[in-house]
Amino acid sequence: MNLFKNTGILYIVPTPIGNLSDITYRALETLKSVDLIACENIKHTNILLKHFNIKNILITFNKINESQKSNNLIEELKKGKKIALVSNAGTPLINDPGYLLIKKCHLFNIQILPLPGPCAAITALIASGLSTHRFCYEGFLPSKKQLRRDLLNSLKKEKRTMIFYESKHRIIETIKDIINEIGENRHIVIAREITKKWEIIYGNKAYLMLSWIKEDENRYNKGENVIIIDGYKEFKNVNISxxxxxxxxxxxxxxxxxxxxxxxxxxxxxxxxxxxxxxxxxxxx
The missing domain is CATH 1.10.10 (Arc Repressor Mutant, subunit A)
Known part of the structure; x- marks a missing residue:
């Protein structure tokens, strides 16, 4: 039984987060075969397409024009077009535009085909040495100090492993906030520039991570960071004399x-x- 009659297909296509070799064969075939590609930045996506000798129609689809472009894309999908949605890097919709478009596809019964692929949060998590059985993704921490501190404080007793994104500009201040709001002995891991030339994944107690990152400016002045924080653990009461x-x-x-x-x-x-x-x-x- 065909649930999707007379409509096109929206493909959600993850792209590499640094190393272009991480693209999948299926992603390449999809980008070649669709009628058009909706991307955050045409110039950025063209680098990927040229590397693999792919030519296709590109339109911008970003946080600024997401509402209007979603309506336009829905009309094209209703006509039977096949469209690929990509972000600048990684899996679309994870801190990137696309939610409104996907929601409208469900509303108009348009087929969605998500492809598996790179995601910085999951890549960092599996290499962190922290529990992967239960975790929560919190995205980018607030840029304003008090809001950031309030959020971290609210997660102080979160038992799941926590995943955050943070920019190079705030990484030191954020580690200080983690120490103050969650605890200096909480284990954290920083994964920076994943899959790229300067990739590094390192973890320790929060107060030791602060001194470690300050030792070398190359540890905080390049690229984006994934911060992973160990979940809260309750200790059994022990009689101390x-x-x-x-x-x-x-x-x-x-x-x-x-x-x-x-x-x-x-x-x-x-x-x-x-x-x-x-x-x-x-x-x-």
Whole structure:
């Protein structure tokens, strides 16, 4: 039974996020065979098409003209046209225009064929070493400091692995905000310039990531970043004796949290995580 009578097809076509060799055979065949390609930036998409000797009609489809162009594309699809939707890089609609067009396709019963392909968020996640069983994607963090801090604070006890995008201009400030709002010991991973020449994926506790990224300006002055934050983990309550608390409290008056935990754990042979949890729970005291 054909559910889509007398209409065209909208193909959602992922494109490489850096390395042009990541394009799929199916994506290339689709870009060759469709009647036209809707893209964010004609000049940018032409680089890809010329590399693979593909010639086709290109029209701009971006956040500014998405509403009007969606209506125009729907009319073409109603006529039976086959159209490919691409973004500048990666999978369309993930922080890119296309939502309104897809919604209208469903409304007018127009067939949609999504192709699998590159996505920076998923590529970074699988290489992060953090849990991939449950995760949430939050997109770009707010550019305004207070809004960014408020969002991070609201996610402080999110148990799923969290994925964010961040620009090179705010990466240092964002790590500082993660330390202040989520915690200096929360494990985070930064994946920068994925699939490109200067690709690097590195993770550690938030406060150590801040010092690491500041060591070399090449770690923060190029490209886009994916930030992955480990989900909140509840620790079981552990009985900590008054003797241990006294040792820790005395050390904390003259040493950093990290040093106090390390020395106390060695003296009393207690797990460092238990002491960290005690310190966090009793922060106000």
């Amino acid at each position: 008054d003797k241990i608390i006294n040792t820790f409290t005395i050390l904390r008056t003259v040493l950093s949290l990290k040093q106090s935990v390390l020395i106390t754990s060695k003296i009393h042979k207690i797990k460092k995580n238990n002491l960290y949890q005690y310190a966090i729970t009793n922060k106000d005291k």
